[in-house]
Amino acid sequence: MHPDRQRKIRALFDEYIEMYAARDDRLTARFSQNFSGYPGSGTRLIHNRDEWIRITRQDFAQVPGRIRMEMLDLALQDLSTDVVVATAFFHIHLPSGGHQLSREVARLVLIFRCEGEVWMIVHCSYSIPYQSAQDGEVYPLKSLEEQNSALQALVAERTQALDESQALYRLLTEDTQDVLWRTDSQLIVTYISPADERLRGFRADEVVGHPVFEMFTEEGVELVKGMLRRRAIEDSAGSAGGFLRFQVEHRCKDGRLIWGEVQSKPDRNAQGEIIGYHGITREITERKRLEEQVRQLAFHDPLTRLANRRLMLEHLEQAMSASKRSHRHGALLFLDLDNFKPLNDLHGHGVGDLLLIEVAERLKACVREADTVARFGGDEFVVLLSELSTQPGEATEQAVAVADKIRLCLAELYVLKTAPSAPAIGHHCTASIGVAIFHGRDESQNAVIDRADTAMYQAKEEGRNRIRLAPGIGGTG
Template structure:
């Protein structure tokens, strides 16, 4: 790892450590670290909060319920450098409260923090915390009111299960049916022979509606395809009692009400004394919120937060794909580089908030001017890029197609804008264009060529289109 990467990792670690230190010490200054555009998943509540004030209220409630410092026992930490302005940290840890014993500390909490640099200051843009305290009451963050009752119940349960240790089948059913994870077994044909009651709580199907049916009935077609691929990919030579191990995969599951949830499946084959495969058993854990968080992380990493258009990083990836597709198909593609001609006066007169509204409207108009297969990206500031794919094989015909779309964009962007507060603004765009076929030039050179043509359009009077020679 080079020194720049090491410095970057240390910077991300420092941001995360500051958060943990302030949270553990119940430092009220933490409330000021959240972004105005914050979103987050609560711990035991498990719902998405999109309002900064509501999140600050929840944080104060957390601190008020347990005002004394708490201890964080870190188990694992993953740092991700997504873009120059967006970083993420994901941690697994246990929380030790200053009172109440160690019952809560047996649970493993999961925290994902997304930091975004806003006006040279790192802010927390998203917090996704999963604390499996399923017995909280009311608005509790930590289940202090029911802790004593829970402790007595757990002690009684331990005593009961200790006495029933010799009844292995009954004990097995108690262990599987008390958890939120779904325990299941199948025969060698993947027909369900047992499923725990947790499946009814999770998907709504009673056990009688599942047992005797094929596993694929539980999954979407894509999930069933994933299972088929795993069965084909695993050589039969490895399917033996001595070498088999749990296989982990993710798949969408069907619910009785028609909705879909994501499940993380751990599966292991079962063999008889002769070494013959007789079935499978495993555990399914719901991970829908985790998948949603991954989608949000992807949106932050590859899309502009204001216009929701692809950002420069995603544009470069799609340009690489388009150039490779052009090489295979022998069709031309085109790159259009746009810059708004009189954007700065709007910001100077009415402020950046109104300027942001104009950029959002420009993004909407651009998307109506191109085909579904094309890409509209915000390059930065008031600069936008349009990637056109699968144009004509003939260069002149492809240039005509690109020019026609560019003219459509120029006319659309030159129409007056009516912004919030009754503000009318007239704004044109200078457009530079360049064609490409295959991979005869680099992605950077293509962008630079379109950028140069755009500046030629500005120098020759603006509100114009110029092709790079």
């Protein structure tokens, strides 16, 4: 990456950190209209900018004093000319002096996009390493059901107002970028706004009088028909709701496919019979593309491409459920590099990053494809082994064998080059490994992680470059 570009991305990141740490409400003005985010330790992607602003202000109100963010690692990426990413690992120090967060490694992913001449934040993903955030805590997660209900009520109210004045309805639809449409009870298009021609290339007379399904791909047709069937069942039971909201691919006149987000609602006569449908379609192709990038960044470490903490926890949850069904044991290996900091101090973070990438490749080569390798932050890695023996002793032997294979592999000489013409840097770096065997759901996820983490620290205290088995299932430590 060109140094000027790197300095630009770093300046954007530093500005965000300063405003967030200072609890500066001006930060909310930096969020793009197309913003999305993962708050705290949740896995639900929020698309609503106003909801994110609400969460941010609630955070600021609950902890009004300045916080300190102790940076441990920072990765800067250039996705395209107008999209850049910063990923950071850090400790959070609250003004109250609480140590719950300061002991843990938090992760932040920021995606900036140049909109016009201004760099805006289009995605923010926090991974806070603690469970069960509740109301009143620093980063609570609340259901969006109430907001969605309010939004549906608002859309219904505005749609009713448009129905009462057809002239006003047409006036409003002529210039909007969203496509407004109507169909009869047989889903034959009776009206479509001029935005559809700008969006898909079809004139209104090429769409009106045709089935609405001609707009969609075959997969889209099946999706919509399935939703209509479910809605008909709900309607017959008297439990049908208001708007249907779904995302579906649309066909364009030139052969392209674009994504549209559709909100649709039936029109009824005085007897409650459906006499047609009306709705709004908004193009979201760019948003879908960005969401895919966001998902990749939200569940994977950008430097090593390994799973991150959030994805590892999901895989551990699945492994524990599978273990309960099959009665096979699993194992969690917690690794910490023994000689990493001197390399960073002597040669800089760029060379340190090269070593972390090589460590990731060696770890993946030591395990099966079904196993999971994750980077928890800094120079900490986790390996999840599943489908081990049903016998605790045999499962322990299997896990320790893999751990020893990893230990020997990671201890081999690293030859690092920052550029093809640059001189090679040789470095020896071993690892301390803690192994925790688990069976079904005999304990919680956190308990398994804590056992492996404690065993790893024991390996470090006893001289490093060694393996220690955690007390509990399969061994005595």
